[in-house]
Amino acid sequence: MTRKITHASLYVKDQNEALRFYTEKLGFEVRADITNGDFRWLTVSSKDQPDFEVVLLPLRASDWSLSQDDVEVLTRLLEAGKLGGPVMRTDDIHKAYEEWKEKGVEFLSPPTDQPWGVDAVFKDNSGNIYSLQQRKK
């Protein structure tokens, strides 16, 4: 028996802009992209981890999902960096930092030594905050 997480969702302000960020800046791949009614199921994943998909969930009011109030609250939390965030691991944090910074990814903290290795912090173009780690060998 296996039990794996295959998808985790992130709220994004605009799916098209998020798709551009995750592909052109981070180098992620489009994994699923289907539209049903006005809902677009859009997922991306790192090339190194095709079986873990990040669902880019639109932060938008609709009859079935979020109310306008929900959207306002979530947008405020997202912009304040209060919604938690994913952690990514790399085997070369300095290279990743230089590459992504060059492409315009906003870093809140450059690679910084930590007891467990080196850690940097960046955010996506919706405001989701990521930790980028390189563990000690």
Next chain:
Amino acid sequence: MNHERLHIARTFIDHHYDMPLTLEHISREAGFSPYHFIRLFRLAYKRTPHQYLIHQRIEKAKELLRASDLSVQEICYTVGFESLGSFSTLFHRVVGLSPSSYRKWSPKQPPPPQYIPLCYRIKRGLD
């Protein structure tokens, strides 16, 4: 009764999206006058027949960009667009990436499962 005829019209678009369809053509298939047809179709499916047609073409184009070796130009004509320029502009506006960029960032193999997980379908009242 209207519901059935609208469904016929939608299915007609699904099967003939690659043809140069006109509103008159589609509404005639379903036995409506064009004006009445647009109104009812929009009420039922939240978009006009033209928007639905464009949506089907773009979805098909995404599929071909992922799975086929056809050129962007060939895909443009295969899904029913007549001008590469307007196809590319529209594709970029709807999808967020240009057709060639979308192909670049979509893995070729294996084809991704195209389904929406149940919890998202329930939450959004999807079919």
